Amino acid sequence: MAARPRRWKVVGWREWVSLPGLGVDRIKAKIDTGARTSSLHAFALESFERDGQEWVRFEVHPEQRHTEVRVPVEVPVVDRRWVKSSTGDRQFRPIIHTDLEIQGERWTIEVTLTRRDMMGFRLLLGRQALRGHIVVDPGRSFLTRKGLRHAEIRRPERA
Numbered sequence: 001m002a003a004r005p006r007r008w009k010v011v012g013w014r015e016w017v018s019l020p021g022l023g024v025d026r027i028k029a030k031i032d033t034g035a036r037t038s039s040l041h042a043f044a045l046e047s048f049e050r051d052g053q054e055w056v057r058f059e060v061h062p063e064q065r066h067t068e069v070r071v072p073v074e075v076p077v078v079d080r081r082w083v084k085s086s087t088g089d090r091q092f093r094p095i096i097h098t099d100l101e102i103q104g105e106r107w108t109i110e111v112t113l114t115r116r117d118m119m120g121f122r123l124l125l126g127r128q129a130l131r132g133h134i135v136v137d138p139g140r141s142f143l144t145r146k147g148l149r150h151a152e153i154r155r156p157e158r159a
Contacts (some may be wrong), residue, residue, distance in 0.1 A: 009103045009133065012140035014121070020106070021098040022073045027062040027123050031136050035126035037083060039093075042113040047077070047094070056094050058113060064122060083112050100129060103144050107133055 017029045019040075038096070041056035049055065054077040059070045079095040093112040100109045109129040130136070 001066060008135045009105060010137055010140075011102065011134050012142060012143045013138050014141045015102060016142065017123070017125070017144070019098050019123075020101055021149060022060065022075070023071050024060055024062050025155045027060075028064055028121055029123040029125050030121040031130065031134075033126050033130070033136055034120045035086075035124055036128060038109055038111045038126045039083075039114055039124045041115065041122040042073075043115060045094075045113060045115075050076075053077075054094075056096065056113065059084045060122070064120075078110070081112070083114075085114075100125070103135065106135065119142045126134055 011031055013031050014033060015029055016026055018025050019027065040060065042056075042060060045056060045058040047054055047056055053076060056077055057072075057074045059072050061067050061069060062071060063069050075098070077094045078097055081095060082090050083093050084090050090097045092113055092116060096111055096113065097108050098111055099106050109125075111129075124131055
């Protein structure tokens with residue numbers, strides 16, 4: 001018997017997603033196949049040690065152009081790497097792992113932390129986060145219905 005082909009989740013070039021491991025229920029992400037790594041807007045970023053391991057403490061503003069909502073986060077650092085930004089600048093950024101949830105599917109991704117105040121999106125999802133899970137329709141946006149889990153979307157009943 002032949003294996004069933006994988007049914008890919010399709011997303012647009014921008015989507016509502018959640019980062020449940022960080023306590024972020026809803027954040028607008030730019031799906032960027034031109035970027036290798038993912039990046040999250042993190043402010044008040046500070047490093048500290050816990051049980052012999054490096055951790056970071058920071059806050060996230062999940063709503064674009066709004067600073068009232070703040071989500072405090074503490075997570076272990078898995079690495080630090082040089083990352084070339086979209087402006088060509090090189091930054092030595094902390095790397096963390098967190099779960100990404102989109103269209104009812106959840107998987108762990110690697111994210112760099114940096115200030116994204118001047119960027120259009122608080123979260124950029126790069127190729128590494130997408131690979132093996134979703135494909136992008138660059139002509140569409142918000143296929144995930146404003147961040148609702150796929151199972152929660154109410155579809156009109158047909159007569």
